[in-house]
Amino acid sequence: MTELARTRPETFFSDRFSVTSGLMERVLGGSLIGKVDDADIYLEYRINEELVLEEGIVKKASRHVSQGAGVRAQAGTRTGYAHTDEISIKNLEEAARQARAIADRSGASGTLALPSRGRPHDLYTLAEQPIAADLARKLDLLRRIDAETRAADPRVKQVIASMASEEVVMLIATASGWTVGDVRPLTRLNVTAIAEEGGKREIGSYGGGGRVTFDFFSEEGRWRRFASEAARQAVLKLGAVAAPAGSMTVVFGPGWPGILLHEAIGHGLEGDFNRKGTSAFAGRMGQKVASELVTVVDDGTIPNRRGSLNVDDEGTPTGRTVLIENGILTGYMQDRLNARLMGMKPTGNGRRESYAYAPMPRMTNTFMLAGQDDPADILRSVKHGLYAVTFGGGQVDITNGKFVFSASEAYLVEDGRVTAPVKGATLIGNGPEALTHVSRVGRDLQLDEGVGTCGKDGQSVPVGVGLPTIRIDGITVGGTAV
Amino acid sequence: MNQDLLVEVLKRAAQRGATAADGYLVEETRFGASVRMGEIENISHSREQRLALRVFAGRASAAASTSDLSRESLERVVDEATALARITGEDPHAGLPDPSVLVERVPDLDLEDGGEDLSPEEKIEIARRTEAAALESDPRITNSEGAEYSNRHARYAYATSHGFVHGYATTSFGISVAPIASRNGEMQRDYWYSTSRKRARLEDPAAVGRTAAARALRRLGARKMKTVEVPVVFDPDTAASLVRSIAGAASGPSLYRRASFLLDRRGTKIASPAVTIVDDPLIPAALGSRPFDGEGLATRRSVLVEEGVLESYLLDTYSARKLGLESTHHAGRDGSGVSVSTSNLMLLPGKATPRELIGSVKNGFYVTELIGFGVNGVTGDYSRGAVGLWIENGELAYPVEEVTVAGNLLEMLAAIDGVGDDLVLRDRTVSPTLRIGRMVVAGT
Structure with missing residues (x-):
């Protein structure tokens, strides 16, 4: 609601729940100081709104409010976490007692970790919060998208247009008296089209968003593009041929195919898996893990992006971490716990789904820097292979490094020419090896439209990815055409 | 309360x-x-x-x-x-x-x-x-x-x-x-x-x-394989994921959106006669049991697939009305609203032991883990990353990784030519070991 716009988190929680920074310090000091290595209190208030239009009818209009507080105490490698959905000093004290129980079971160093003091960024101050925009305007936009998608092609028989918006007010107080808050808008528009022809049916989906206003969707012809892309993909797939099976050269288009990086190397470079030695990348810092054409960064500081944050969920300002530089492994993504245990600096990657979870190292916006090549030249260089431009979800086994992700729009490449569209197929590779086979990197870096959600240990967080056109020589394509 | x-x-x-x-x-x-x-x-x-x-x-x-x-x-x-x-x-x-x-x-x-x-x-x-x-x-x-x-x-x-x-x-x-x-x-x-x-x-x-x-x-020493078309045996955990895909395609919202490979197939053969799938919400103390559905309707045992024939869809009140049918009492409920959900969903056991199913394969793949999201619920097209053991002359020979298994769910269901006797209700959706006659295993 508009009441949250330009809210100062400290004022918000003290007005609404009578929980002030001073009182939180008292809770932390009273129960926790001297017995733990690190501790914090996280307060969160969240409003979600979801609108779904199907067959021109509003199928879902819902609004959800959730609020709560999490108290964390850490000693050595141990974490105690307690959360409650009633924000009050009494409950915070009880949660702090439960969290401290862990400290009582261990020998903490007794020296408090330094807080990550630093100026929060200002990446998404908006003229109007997306959740505050007029509902009638939102529903009207969804109706226009429905009409536009149907008009795009007579074979489009079903359209689902949806918009999800949220606003999160968070405040974090650390044991050493540092308090920092953030107000986070987020919105996403999605269009799904189902096309039918001659008894065959196919689905196409497109969307985007970010930490942006509702008007973002009307800028640069965005919603019309989402609508026409969803229709185009659905219709295109009606004529798709069986995907090839086996190892081959694959050219990845720019933008969302950056999910390759997220799965192939991103998760494997999160601090927790490397501290525990359970990642296929563990102990490989300074080694060559990719072709020298490859530089990959994780950057949480890009204005208005879905994966960006002014501060992470531990109060550390986000940063730009170079993960791979010219093929050499140079960085891990860290939260406070793993940074402390590994003797490294927190990188602003400590994230959590909500107050119900303790943070862990997560990605923000992960992308490969642009190279020199003309994308058209890259395609022309392929004798026989696959050109993959849109992907669904992916997954990785951190320990053996095997990753998969599913191409939802892909074409055969024959003698340098893009030919028939192929059915969806899963691509599978080995993280520490796949990027060593990158032989061409385009100059056309694009970030995705703002649709990514990453899951880890049951926690989902919004993320971004990006990629220029690249060519990988030898990745397994899981089609059916032998 | x-x-x-x-x-x-x-x-x-x-x-x-x-x-x-x-x-x-x-x-x-x-x-x-x-x-x-x-x-x-x-x-x-x-x-x-x-x-x-x-x-x-x-x-x-x-x-x-x-x-x-x-x-x-x-x-x-x-x-x-x-x-x-x-x-x-x-x-x-x-x-x-x-x-x-x-x-x-x-x-x-x-x-x-x-x-x-x-x-x-x-x-x-x-x-x-x-x-x-x-x-x-x-x-x-x-x-x-x-x-x-x-x-x-x-x-x-x-x-x-x-x-x-x-x-x-x-x-x-x-x-x-x-x-x-x-x-x-x-x-x-x-x-x-x-x-x-x-x-x-x-x-x-x-x-x-x-x-x-x-x-x-048993995964140590895993090899990549050359691309081949062979019989594939799914262990009970991975077989259960096939049952979940069928339930997703049989659920009301997928059907009224015409986004399901089971559209218009009720009453027809969608799988080999060896396949019977039952949803039973009334099993005492079971994980998926519930005394009424998310709209207050009495829960009851229902047969989704009987000897290969799709007998029933999975419907809540809304999707049933959309399709001109009656609710099958499968409304699920969570904090965000009403959906369709199953209770204790089971592919019923056959007579073969898992040992016999593996033993019946001369050259093939025993799948123990699937990764990724490569199932298209609209067309049934299926392509997922897989881990498992290679079967040589009826014996589990060596571990395999970095391959995919691919096909189309309708063809895969029709090609189920072996159902194990090893059903255990250890989760909400369960299956015994399944053998599928032929699938493409893609590797190097």
Whole structure:
């Protein structure tokens, strides 16, 4: 609601729940100081709104409010976490007692970790919060998208247009008296089209968003593009041929195919898996893990992006971490716990789904820097292979490094020419090896439209990815055409 | 449980102009303790509640929910939902089920453990024993992602503006462990778990640990394969994922959107005669059991697929009306609204032992893990990353990784030519071992 716009988190929680920074310090000091290595209190208030239009009818209009507080105490490698959905000093004290129980079971160093003091960024101050925009305007936009998608092609028989918006007010107080808050808008528009022809049916989906206003969707012809892309993909797939099976050269288009990086190397470079030695990348810092054409960064500081944050969920300002530089492994993504245990600096990657979870190292916006090549030249260089431009979800086994992700729009490449569209197929590779086979990197870096959600240990967080056109020589394509 | 709160909220909705409404309340407490390499890693406690409201203004509807159950917040939720419903527009199929079909006698399904809760120390000790059994079972188990003990107690209440108010409580307990095996620089992780509504029915922690270790160990030395078309045997866990894909395609929302490979196939053969799939919500103390569905309809055993013929769809009230059918009492409910969900969904066992199914394959693939999301529910096209063991002359010969298995679900279901006798109801959706005559395994 508009009441949250330009809210100062400290004022918000003290007005609404009578929980002030001073009182939180008292809770932390009273129960926790001297017995733990690190501790914090996280307060969160969240409003979600979801609108779904199907067959021109509003199928879902819902609004959800959730609020709560999490108290964390850490000693050595141990974490105690307690959360409650009633924000009050009494409950915070009880949660702090439960969290401290862990400290009582261990020998903490007794020296408090330094807080990550630093100026929060200002990446998404908006003229109007997306959740505050007029509902009638939102529903009207969804109706226009429905009409536009149907008009795009007579074979489009079903359209689902949806918009999800949220606003999160968070405040974090650390044991050493540092308090920092953030107000986070987020919105996403999605269009799904189902096309039918001659008894065959196919689905196409497109969307985007970010930490942006509702008007973002009307800028640069965005919603019309989402609508026409969803229709185009659905219709295109009606004529798709069986995907090839086996190892081959694959050219990845720019933008969302950056999910390759997220799965192939991103998760494997999160601090927790490397501290525990359970990642296929563990102990490989300074080694060559990719072709020298490859530089990959994780950057949480890009204005208005879905994966960006002014501060992470531990109060550390986000940063730009170079993960791979010219093929050499140079960085891990860290939260406070793993940074402390590994003797490294927190990188602003400590994230959590909500107050119900303790943070862990997560990605923000992960992308490969642009190279020199003309994308058209890259395609022309392929004798026989696959050109993959849109992907669904992916997954990785951190320990053996095997990753998969599913191409939802892909074409055969024959003698340098893009030919028939192929059915969806899963691509599978080995993280520490796949990027060593990158032989061409385009100059056309694009970030995705703002649709990514990453899951880890049951926690989902919004993320971004990006990629220029690249060519990988030898990745397994899981089609059916032998 | 505060069922009065629900009734009050529904009353206020009526005062605000709602012509009908229903509400759902969940209160839960959870505890989790994890241990890694013998040391406590995380302990978490939580208490949560959520009230979800759905209101109708004639044929228009809206939903709202909150975790703040203060009077002020609940009043705001009602006001927002009723205001939302006024602007959303008519949907001729929207509405509550007819009151005459609501459950009359709510069965007691024994879903709550009556025993004393363990102390945090005892729970930590169980997690420790689970992990220790994995670590001690073989010197090649060198690392671990940890072991966890968790338990949850939840109370649910559902009420409608017709005057229906009922509730029930459940408990659940779980242990799991993810050990890492290594040899010559290769690392392989696997896991195992046990979960139950009754603490006493959890598997022995040491047995869970040893199973997890054996699963990780058998992956060491994994090879890539050349691309081939061969018989593929799915172990019970991976076979269960095929059953979930069928349920997704048979669910009302997929069907009325015409986004399902099972569209217009009710009453026709969709799988080999060896396949019968049943959903049974009334099994005492089972994980998927529930005494009524998310709209207050009596739950009952239903046959989804009988000897290969698709007998029934999975419908809630709304999707049933859209399709001109009756609800099959499969409404699911969570904090965000009504959906379709199954209860204890089982592909019924056949006569062959898993040993015999593997033994029947001269050259083929035994799948033990699937990764990724490569299932197209609209077309049935299937392509997923897979891990497992290669079968040579009827024997499990060596581990395989970095391959995909691909086909089309309708063709795969028709090609099921072996169903194992090894069905165990250890989760909500289960299957015995399945053998599929031919699939493409893509590798190098």
